[in-house]
Amino acid sequence: AQSVTQLDSQVPVFEEAPVELRCxxxxxxxxxxxxxxxxxxxxxxxxxxxxxxxxxxxSINGFEAEFNKSQxxxxxxxxxxxxxxxxxxxxxxxxxxxxxxxxxxxxxxLKVEL
Amino acid sequence: ETGVTQSPTHLIKTRGQQVTLRCSSQSGHNxxxxxxxxxxxxxxxxxxxxxxxxxxxxxxxxxFSGLQxxxxxxxxxxxxxxxxxxxxxxxxxSLSGDTGELFFGEGSRLTVL
Numbered sequence: 001a002q003s004v005t006q007l008d009s010q011v012p013v014f015e016e017a018p019v020e021l022r023c024x025x026x027x028x029x030x031x032x033x034x035x036x037x038x039x040x041x042x043x044x045x046x047x048x049x050x051x052x053x054x055x056x057x058x059s060i061n062g063f064e065a066e067f068n069k070s071q072x073x074x075x076x077x078x079x080x081x082x083x084x085x086x087x088x089x090x091x092x093x094x095x096x097x098x099x100x101x102x103x104x105x106x107x108x109x110l111k112v113e114l
Numbered sequence: 115e116t117g118v119t120q121s122p123t124h125l126i127k128t129r130g131q132q133v134t135l136r137c138s139s140q141s142g143h144n145x146x147x148x149x150x151x152x153x154x155x156x157x158x159x160x161x162x163x164x165x166x167x168x169x170x171x172x173x174x175x176x177x178f179s180g181l182q183x184x185x186x187x188x189x190x191x192x193x194x195x196x197x198x199x200x201x202x203x204x205x206x207x208s209l210s211g212d213t214g215e216l217f218f219g220e221g222s223r224l225t226v227l
Contacts, residue, residue, distance in 0.1 A: 004156075006156075032212065032214050034214055041220075042220065043118070043204070043218040043219050043220045043221065044157070044204065044206075044216075044218040045218070046214070046215045046216065049214040049215070051212070051214060090156050090157070092156075094212070094214065096212065097212060098170075098212065099145075099162070099164075099169065099170065099210070099211065099212060100145065100147065100162070100208050100211070100212060100213065100214065100215075100216060101147070101159055101162055101170050101172075102147075102157075102159060102216065103159065104149075104156030104157045104158070105156050106154070106155055106156045107155075107156050
């Protein structure tokens with residue numbers, strides 16, 4: 001079975017500072033990797049995903065994540081955060097060919113302060 | 115807006131009762147998945163339905179059951195409610211396959227007293 005570890009439950013950061021949210025996974029078979037975001041009072045939304053190809057994936061709002069197979073990691077980064085990035089971020093995995101059945105981490109609350 | 119709607123948004127039940135939660139999937143999506151999100155935890159996969167058939171189940175007991183209808187809407191039923199069933203129940207619709215993109219509703223928050 002696969003699992004996801006998000007070691008940081010909360011990450012406070014000042015606006016315009018860089019941020020990294022850490023995600024490590026465990027699986028004996030190949031996986032797909034995802035970051036979902038949950039803004040206050042909204043449903044979960046897909047932020048970015050790695051299925052195959054380039055190990056560096058980007059979102060439309062400036063986040064990026066890099067799949068590192070040797071370190072079994074998929075950390076999320078943004079060089080300069082904005083107040084509007086305040087949200088809970090969930091890392092997730094699914095088995096390749098598994099049909100969109102996701103295993104989520106426990107989430108990281110990103111709080112951006114002025 | 116995701117297009118996935120869930121009802122009710124909040125409800126309170128007592129131990130031993132039964133509950134039905136409903137979900138309307140996004141137009142064109144033939145797959146519905148249900149997740150349980152306990153307070154402070156990530157969503158946990160309950161089961162998935164594809165074309166009205168169960169297509170995978172997580173580590174949940176049989177008292178958690180579901181249905182998918184011809185219009186791809188879905189229900190989650192929980193019998194013999196326990197205190198630990200208190201959680202946010204999320205419905206997500208998607209296309210079949212490994213797209214990785216689930217469209218989530220805002221959830222139904224169940225409190226069991």
